[in-house]
Every structure is written in structure tokens, then in C-alpha cells.
Amino acid sequence: xxxxxxxxxxxxxxxxxxxxxxxxxxIGAIRKYQxxxxxxNALADRHPDHGRAGHLISNACFLSxxxxxxxxxxxxxxxxxxxxxxxxHYIQDRYYDPSFVYDITPVFDRKxxxxxxxxxxxxxxxxxxxxxxxxxxxxxxxNAIIGxxxxxxxxxxxxxxxxxxxxxxxxxxxxxxxxxxxT
Numbered sequence: 157x158x159x160x161x162x163x164x165x166x167x168x169x170x171x172x173x174x175x176x177x178x179x180x181x182x183i184g185a186i187r188k189y190q191x192x193x194x195x196x197n198a199l200a201d202r203h204p205d206h207g208r209a210g211h212l213i214s215n216a217c218f219l220s221x222x223x224x225x226x227x228x229x230x231x232x233x234x235x236x237x238x239x240x241x242x243x244x245h246y247i248q249d250r251y252y253d254p255s256f257v258y259d260i261t262p263v264f265d266r267k268x269x270x271x272x273x274x275x276x277x278x279x280x281x282x283x284x285x286x287x288x289x290x291x292x293x294x295x296x297x298x299n300a301i302i303g304x305x306x307x308x309x310x311x312x313x314x315x316x317x318x319x320x321x322x323x324x325x326x327x328x329x330x331x332x333x334x335x336x337x338x339t
Contacts (some may be wrong), residue, residue, distance in 0.1 A: 157270055167275065167302050170205060174212040174236075182216035184227045187235035194240045198321070199308075202249040223246065244320040246314050247304070254319030256326070257308045259335060264305065272331040 165181045170180050187192070196213035197206040219225055221239025229235055247254060271278055278292055291297065308317035312335050318320060328334075 157266060159300060169183070172205070172208065172212070174192045174215060178212055179216045179219060180225075180227060181215060183220040184223065184229070184235065186220040186240065187227055187238045190238045191240050192308065193242045193244065195320075196243055196245050198245050198248045198250065198252065199323075200250065204247055213244050214245075242322065242324075244322050244327065247319045247321065252319070252321055255322045257312055257317040257319045259309070259312065259316070260305065260318045260334055261309065261315040268298075268302065270300070316324060 165185060167178060167181065194213060194217055197210040199210040200207040201210075201234070217240050221237050223237045225237075227235045253288065276287070279297055287293075305316040306320060307321050309315050311317070314335065321325075
């Protein structure tokens with residue numbers, strides 16, 4: 157996917173909570189990498205982990221900016237407080253009206269490839285399993301996600317776009333930031 161790195165904080169599927177222990181793990185990662193923008197799960201979704209993760213990340217992003225919350229890095233050194241400027245929640249299974257959409261046309265095929273890489277979870281022509289079919293392992297599920305990206309793209313005059321929800325109002329630096337759409 158062209159990532160510089162990927163780090164797993166080791167939280168258990170289905171059993172992590174939005175509590176101090178898990179917030180501190182996320183706070184430590186935020187302070188380590190100091191991102192300006194954080195992309196997080198939707199705040200509510202079909203799978204309970206998604207909404208819980210969305211709230212956990214949102215809360216940790218705020219708390220990471222508080223100097224009185226002390227965290228240390230892997231070497232035991234105290235980390236500086238850091239708060240990302242924005243937290244954007246991507247839309248997952250449930251439909252939400254996005255706060256804004258982002259043109260993903262140039263990377264759309266790579267995104268679909270990445271989703272299909274999880275062939276034990278999502279539909280893939282190459283995966284053979286005796287596992288029962290689930291809600292997300294049907295071809296219709298992936299087709300619905302692709303259709304949503306196409307619909308969001310059509311709304312702004314591009315082939316594919318991804319919708320995001322933000323909890324705080326965002327602004328633009330200039331009117332030349334808008335995508336030109338022929339009407």
C-alpha cells in the first residue's frame with residue numbers, strides 16, 4: 157500500500173475498551189508519530205469494535221494533548237504532549253452523510269486490492285474455505301462499498317471518492333482547494 161510503517165498496538169478483537177489502559181496505548185502512539193491528521197473508524201457501525209475504536213481514537217487524540225497525562229516511549233523517556241489537528245472518521249458499513257469527501261480515484265484499485273487481501277474476511281475469487289459465508293464475505297458487500305465510493309465520486313465529479321465525518325468544523329485555506337466539477 158506504499159506505507160512507511162504499520163504498528164499493531166496488540167488490542168484484542170472484540171475485547172478492547174475505551175478505558176485508560178487502551179487510551180494510553182493510543183496516546184503513546186500519537187505522541188510517538190505526532191500526526192497532524194488521524195483517520196479513525198466510524199463512531200457507530202454494525203460491528204461494535206468499529207464504534208468503540210472510533211471513540212477510543214477520538215478520546216485519545218484529545219487526551220494526548222494534555223501535558224499532565226504522562227507517557228513514556230520504548231526507552232523509558234517521557235513523551236511530549238501532542239494533539240493532532242484533525243480526526244476524520246471514515247464511513248464503514250452503515251451509511252452516513254459525510255462531512256466531506258476525498259477523491260480516491262488515483263488509489264482506488266489499490267484500495268480494493270488491500271480489502272481483497274483479507275480473503276478470509278471479505279469476498280475473494282481465490283479463497284477457498286469451509287467457513288460459512290458471512291455478511292461481509294458475499295460479493296454484494298464489496299460491491300456495495302465500491303458503489304458507495306462511485307456515488308460519492310459522482311457527487312463531486314470524479315470516479316471514486318471516500319466520505320469522512322468530522323466532529324469539529326473544518327475550514328479551507330482558499331477557494332482554489334475545491335474540486336472543479338462540470339455541471
